[in-house]
Amino acid sequence: MxxxxxxxxxxxxxxxxxxxxxxxxxxxxxxxxxxxxxxxxxxxxxxxxxxxxxxxxxxxxxSRMPPLPTVSEQPLSSPCDRVSPHPTSPTGACDSSSWMPGAAFGDEGCCYDSGEDDLADLSYHFKTEEQEGNTSTSENPSFPQFLKRLAKLVGFHLIPFQEATGSVIDGYLDQKPICNSVAVPLHPILDKLVKKVWQTPHTVPPVSKEIERKYILPEDAVGYISQPAHKSMVVEAAMAREKAGWEHGSAPQNLELQCLDSFGQRVYQSAAAALRVVDYQVYMARGQVELWKKVSALAKRLPQEQHQAFQAIILDGADLARHQVQAALDAGDTVARAAASGVDARRSAWLQASSFHEEVQTKLENLPYTGENLFGEQVEATLQRAKERQTTLRFLRSVYCPSAPRSGAGKGKAPLHKPAFTSTVCFKGVQCPSGKGAPPQ
Known part of the structure; x- marks a missing residue:
């Protein structure tokens, strides 16, 4: 034994x-x-x-030897044992391939239970849902797909928009072009409003008084409130040509040019009011985005089973707000082009009333417009350089090419290609010729 x-x-x-x-x-x-x-x-x-x-x-x-560490047999209460949105390994073990962001590791095992595990799990769940939602909206931001979701939400029918996008070969092979575009039906309220305005197109005011009082901007927003000033050398040239003594703020005397200038003013007045409305729309859409952000923050307090459905509604609302901002910017781009048409009409009226050459008129018509002046700073700078150049040429012509003495009939001047240098003034460093009529050296 x-x-x-x-x-x-x-x-x-x-x-x-x-x-x-x-x-x-x-x-x-x-x-x-x-x-x-x-x-x-x-x-x-x-x-x-x-x-x-x-x-x-x-x-x-x-045998008085140190004990070996043993694995205690206790119930698992870590996030690895709970049901979580993270993928787990098929074996069910907690290895390095199945860890989650926010879960800490301990020395005793791969996971340990702490008060922050639930919060980390929940935040990761939110991020996962947001990423999945962004995948459906951001990676596929096509406008037709958004319109389909909007039609389902509001309850109207989209109209397939057929456009000629097929090639000649497709037409030869009798193949119909693939078209995914859809059109929104005209809203009856908008149609009623537009038809009411179109009843008197000649006498209707450019802007409604209610809209004029409702959408206002500060005075420093030049170009969005009133008509731009047209104090320019172009207007001065037109006034000098027609030899009129009317005030500077009036229109050209020609009836056709007056109609063109008046038409440009009406178009610009309507476009400026529409730009003010668009400015309010951009701020409203931005406010909707901020509201959805606050709702998303409150959604974190909801239970897990209700959060998923609520998060989908938040993503749809944020996507709708984003498209609202884009629609407002598209409207602003379109209305700005209408305002540019009004500026072009008024510029054309004043340039035709002036005595400028056609090439000069074409160049001045397309110079940038800043909203302060009808013709802008670049137009004034260009005309000022031209005026200085013309003044210099006139001075040189008066010095070196004076007018020839008139004959008994009092007609005719000395031709420019045969100048008559009759000046006997000797400048410093210039040798005066002794011969009569010879040009100075």
Whole structure:
């Protein structure tokens, strides 16, 4: 008995001196629990025909050796054991491939339970849903798809828009072109409003008084409130040509040019009012975006089963607000082109009333417009340079090419290609010729 006991102690001591690791087939098998693996690692002592299981800690304690760490058998309460939106490995084990953002690791195991795990799980769930929602809206931001969702939400029918996008080969092969465009039906309220305005197209005012009082902008928003001033050298040239003494703010004397200038003023007045309305629309759409952001922050407090449906509504609302902003900007671009047409009409009226050459008129018509002046700073700068150049040429002509003495009939001047240099004034550094009529050197 003593020899058997001594032999068993020696075997236990040798087993304790080696690191105990489960076999690979046991470690990879998820069906083997930690307690079962510990039991399989414990040595067994055979006494005769009866096998006795000796706990490893007691055996090592009897041999005065440090105890080996054992895996405690406790219920899992970490995020790895709970149902979470993150993908888990098929084996159900907590390895490095199934970790989640926000979950910390401990020394005792791959996951530990803490108060921040629920918050990390919830925030990751929100991010995952937002990414999935952005995938459906941002990666596929086609306008027809948005219109289909809007029609389903509001309850109207879209009209397929057929456009000639097929090639000649498709027409030859009798293949219809693929067209995914859709059109929104005309709203009856808008149609009624437009038809009411169109009843008197000649006498209807450019802007409604109600809209004029409702949508206002500060005075420093030049170009959006009133007609631009037209104090320019072009107007001065037109006044000098027609030899009129009327005020500077009046229209050209020609009836056709007066009609053209009046038409440009009406178009510009309507376009400026529409731009003010568009400015309000942009701010309103931006306010809707901010409201949906606040609603999204409040949605985090909802239960998990209600949050998913509510998050889908938030994403649809944010997408609708984004398209509202884009629609307002598109309207602003269109109305700005209408205002440019009004500026072009007024410029054309004043340029035709002036005595400028056609090439000069064409160049001045297309110079930038800033909203302050009808013709802008570049028009004034160009005309000022031309005026200075003309003044210089006139001075040089008066010095070197004076008018020839008139004959008895008082007609005719000396031709420009045959100048008559009659000036006898000698400038510094210039040698005056002795011969009569010879040009100075």
């Amino acid at each position: 003593l020899s058997d006991l001594a032999r068993s102690i020696v075997l236990i001591a040798e087993a304790a001196s080696r690191p105990k690791e489960p076999p690979p087939e046991l470690a990879a098998n998820p069906l083997v629990s930690s307690s079962a693996a510990g039991m399989l690692l414990e040595p067994r002592i055979s006494s005769g025909s009866q096998e006795l299981s000796l706990p490893l800690d007691e055996a090592v304690a009897s």
